[in-house]
Amino acid sequence: MEFPVKIHYERSASSAHRWMHCAGSVNAQRGLPAGDTTFADEGTRAHACAERILRGLSVSEFPDDMISHAHTYVDSVRELAQGHPIEVELELPISHLTGEEGATSTADAVVLRTDIKRINIHDLKYGYNEIVAKDNEQAILYALMVLDAYDPEGVIYGVETVGVYMHQPRVRYAPSEWILTRDELNAYRPEILSASMATLDPNAPRTPGAKQCKYCRAKPCAEAIAAVTSECADMFVNHEETPKDVAGRADIVSLAELVKKADFIRDVIKAAESRIYARLIDRQPVPGFKLKLGRKGDREWSPEAENKLISLGLKDVAYTSRLRTPADLEKIIGKKDQRWIEIKECIRQAPAKPILTVAEDTATEYVPEDVSLFTNLDHEELIG
Ligand code: SF4
Numbered sequence: 608m609e610f611p612v613k614i615h616y617e618r619s620a621s622s623a624h625r626w627m628h629c630a631g632s633v634n635a636q637r638g639l640p641a642g643d644t645t646f647a648d649e650g651t652r653a654h655a656c657a658e659r660i661l662r663g664l665s666v667s668e669f670p671d672d673m674i675s676h677a678h679t680y681v682d683s684v685r686e687l688a689q690g691h692p693i694e695v696e697l698e699l700p701i702s703h704l705t706g707e708e709g710a711t712s713t714a715d716a717v718v719l720r721t722d723i724k725r726i727n728i729h730d731l732k733y734g735y736n737e738i739v740a741k742d743n744e745q746a747i748l749y750a751l752m753v754l755d756a757y758d759p760e761g762v763i764y765g766v767e768t769v770g771v772y773m774h775q776p777r778v779r780y781a782p783s784e785w786i787l788t789r790d791e792l793n794a795y796r797p798e799i800l801s802a803s804m805a806t807l808d809p810n811a812p813r814t815p816g817a818k819q820c821k822y823c824r825a826k827p828c829a830e831a832i833a834a835v836t837s838e839c840a841d842m843f844v845n846h847e848e849t850p851k852d853v854a855g856r857a858d859i860v861s862l863a864e865l866v867k868k869a870d871f872i873r874d875v876i877k878a879a880e881s882r883i884y885a886r887l888i889d890r891q892p893v894p895g896f897k898l899k900l901g902r903k904g905d906r907e908w909s910p911e912a913e914n915k916l917i918s919l920g921l922k923d924v925a926y927t928s929r930l931r932t933p934a935d936l937e938k939i940i941g942k943k944d945q946r947w948i949e950i951k952e953c954i955r956q957a958p959a960k961p962i963l964t965v966a967e968d969t970a971t972e973y974v975p976e977d978v979s980l981f982t983n984l985d986h987e988e989l990i991g
Pocket of ligand 1: 625629631632635814815816819820824825826827828829830
């Protein structure tokens with residue numbers, strides 16, 4: 608199946624998280640290759656699948672798990688639409704917001720809810736990196752885009768708010784929601800336009816940061832490397848110290864600050880490693896590095912093995928019959944099958960373990976049990 612090729616604008620809504628925070632990134636990544644597009648291609652396919660479901664078309668050529676995730680998204684869009692018409696894959700202008708001539712952006716789904724005086728815009732994200740709608744630059748541009756297209760002055764449909772819903776069916780069932788009033792949205796206009804205009808300066812500064820550098824094709828630029836180097840260097844008092852010494856000596860506030868930047872530091876180092884690797888594969892020297900062969904792949908049978916195993920009398924010992932995992936079986940027989948409903952009772956699952964996240968994460972906070980309540984009890988009380 609062929610998917611439509613979209614024009615990529617330099618100051619697009621989907622890259623606003625970058626150019627709004629690093630004006631120099633537009634010049635820096637101009638002309639650079641897109642790199643590995645595996646995830647982007649998968650996202651394009653998932654969007655096409657969801658679009659077809661919303662339009663009532665067949666999706667038989669898509670993989671089962673993609674269809675299942677697309678249904679999660681579509682169910683949620685329909686539920687939030689409450690019977691109002693759903694506009695699918697709606698291309699609308701954003702050039703008046705960014706100043707980039709002819710620029711448009713495409714909304715995955717838009718619903719005008721005249722009953723609650725709101726326009727809802729739905730965005731499907733197929734990746735695993737959790738994205739929240741609130742304070743999201745793309746969400747702001749999308750919201751302004753639909754507001755201006757549908758009801759710029761609020762006199763056509765009386766629209767008072769815009770709801771942005773970011774759906775990530777692989778991460779969570781419910782979409783992340785952000786509802787903005789007309790005034791809140793209008794307040795962003797000057798900031799967007801001035802950030803966009805700043806990118807036109809040939810000497811626009813490069814401003815490294817986790818958000819903007821994450822998907823920047825110019826990474827690691829000199830400024831990003833310098834930022835990471837100084838972040839790390841600031842932690843060390845002298846060159847004899849090991850990372851463990853630093854972790855043991857530093858106060859918890861400094862360590863928390865460092866860990867907050869860990870993703871950014873890791874990202875820049877990973878990008879640097881890829882560049883070094885590509886250079887060595889191209890037979891160009893890199894001081895202090897060389898290539899070596901890693902582990903061989905896992906052993907597997909060649910196509911003629913089966914016949915040979917039979918001729919050697921090894922057929923019985925060569926095969927195993929294993930129970931499918933709950934996830935596999937659910938996919939095969941379907942969630943609504945009565946047998947699945949009955950067998951579901953036999954599923955065991957280890958409880959979720961606490962994991963570290965930043966305070967801004969919208970996930971519900973997990974508070975560990977106060978173990979001192981138990982450790983202070985007398986031995987007799989525990990066994991009595
Ligand atoms: S890598 Fe970061 S600092 Fe460098 S141009 Fe890209 S966004 Fe800006």
